Amino acid sequence: MVAESRETPNQVRVTADEGREELMLNMGPHHPSTHGVLRFILHTDGEVMRKAVPDVGYLHRGIEKLAERNTYAGFVPFTDRINYLEPIFANHGYVMAVERLLGVQVPPRAEMLRVITSELNRLASHYVTLGSVAMDIGAYTPFVYLLREREHINDLMEALTGQRLTFNYLRIGGVAFDATDEWLKQVEQFVTGFEPIIDEFDSLISGNEIFVKRLVNVAPISAADAVGFGLVGPNLRASGVDWDLRRDQPYSAYPELQFDVPLGKGKLGTLGDCHDRFLVRVLEMRQSCRILKQALRKLPSGDIRAKVTRIKPAAAETYAAVEGARGELGYYVVADGTDKPYRVKVRSGSFASLSIVEHVSPGLMIADLVALIATLDTLAPEMDR
């Protein structure tokens, strides 16, 4: 048996039993196809891998320790940095946990604004994901097209919050800024203009022969594995588990909205393969547009922030989660009666999805590993915090 080793890579070793050569290659942390700073130590036999061991922590910034030094409200901008592609969701989970500890009731207009910005954020995040999948397979153009669409969302969010990325929009008790009618009209125009582009994207990419050959039947993850390793979000749904926090444990304004939850079906290959994970995200974009249209119509008037004077929750703890673009983003907040949290633990989807790579990788080719990481949509800051 080959012994585990974390020595310098690029060693060629002969295994005793088979007489084949095993090459230990290093992939990352600087690599064009890793999403953020990830490192893999590949044990390969030619092009086919025996195992891919992830090495993480290159973006570990100690955010959970910083939570203990900041006040509850002062920690909200840090949650943006936990997941910078979906900062509204990251804000939302934390703010929901603190609101639960304080017993604060968020006004309905603020809840609906949260939903509108959340779904815009989900679209923006999926643009980057789907563009990256296409780019890692080798098609550069869809990535740039989707970046163009993402600029529209960046403009909208900048008009509302003042920031293109890391919005810091949610506050404990509501949202920071109100939306004008002009802005809402612009969002509606954007959504109506975007829907035909999903069809264009779908027809060009999802059924494309090369794309299908690269993604179908690659690294299928069974439902039992997905649940056991803690996968969430589109990864879990692509493996056939029908679970979405927005529908099954509704929060915020989602109970008033109608939407479907796309599931992987293994139409073109095996259930839970890379193509399923990709297709689920494309279908989710359609559902996001549907939610946005309803939310814009149903937006009530009123306050955007509940009156919260002193944020000093009594000693208690809670776990609150939202359904982000990468799945369940949960916060375990422990309060001890002071104005600073005692402990904040962030539960992210990327942590789980990277932990399954070592289990799924045997037998994959190195290029398939790239497709796997891209479709699992791992994001380094969420994983390392």
Added chain:
Amino acid sequence: MELQFDRGPEGGFAVGTLDALINLGRKHSEWYLLFGTACCAIELMQTGGPRTDADRFGMVFRPTPRQADVMILAGTITYKMASRIRRLYDQMAEPKYVIAMGSCANVGGPFYDSYAVVKGGDLIVPVDVYLAGCPPRPEALLEGLMLIQQKMEREPFFAKASGKLPPPADPWPASARGGAV
């Protein structure tokens, strides 16, 4: 020193020093390393994207440091990543430049109090341009790249090659690296 153009009916002449000619070519093909750690990397991506197209300046991304002129430290630098960034910098060929993009690369940013974050890229590699912002807008990054272009214009290329200019101060020399690889 700029090239002087004298356009005449036959096409014209350009007159100037050899440095001006070389730097004209260098500044219009400023290749940056495709590297980013955190949120600023997304804005770096958008800078190369359709709206703030960096490609029209000749700035294309290169995945390998051997072919890159400028390394943009986009994002937070952790202690685990520091030795790898230094290795990438060492692998780049002279003349090379570094842009510290964003608060984290400038001074550690919002993570200044964190145990795992290097308090600024200039503790690891010599930095030429600092960009403020969290994250800086694509226009700001473009301005940073253009400042590097201005630096390239002023650079006495031949003078440097003959050893007249001192090399930039190294904040993390190999002797001080402890057990780092």
Added chain:
Amino acid sequence: MTPVEIKDRLVQVVGEPVEWQAGPADAAFVVAPEKWYAAALALRDLPELDFAFLRTLCGVDRPAANCIEVVAHLFSYKHKHAFVLKTRVGRQAPRLATVSSVWPAANWHERETYDLFGVSFDGHPDLRRLLLPEDWVGHPLCKDYQEPPSYQGIPMMRPARPAMETKG
């Protein structure tokens, strides 16, 4: 099932808890460290509980109570109920049985808890640091953690802070 019902069912298997924290927000079942593995197995395997999803397993350092709490948040997709299982280990050389054979997700969560708190998990297939460099000294999320002055020659504090001028 409500948390109290789940607690009653679990008590039938592992006995009374060391403490039952009933609220005010989330309830938690504090079990003795020796019964941690048995409780985990029961929570996963009993069909009316069916906690197949380990949401998170983390540590909370409590120097005032001279212990480190290891907290597991569990969820069941089938029954749509959640539960919090806790245990307390000492702060000097903390050890606990691994549950990575019960939930594969626990593998990395336990590595992270070892990395940040120093809790050793007996029987873990690959217990080494996950997020921090391999030669890091100390466990940062403990409340009494002291930062070293430098790491591999890079100072922990920025060397020269400009003096801030104040008016008046």
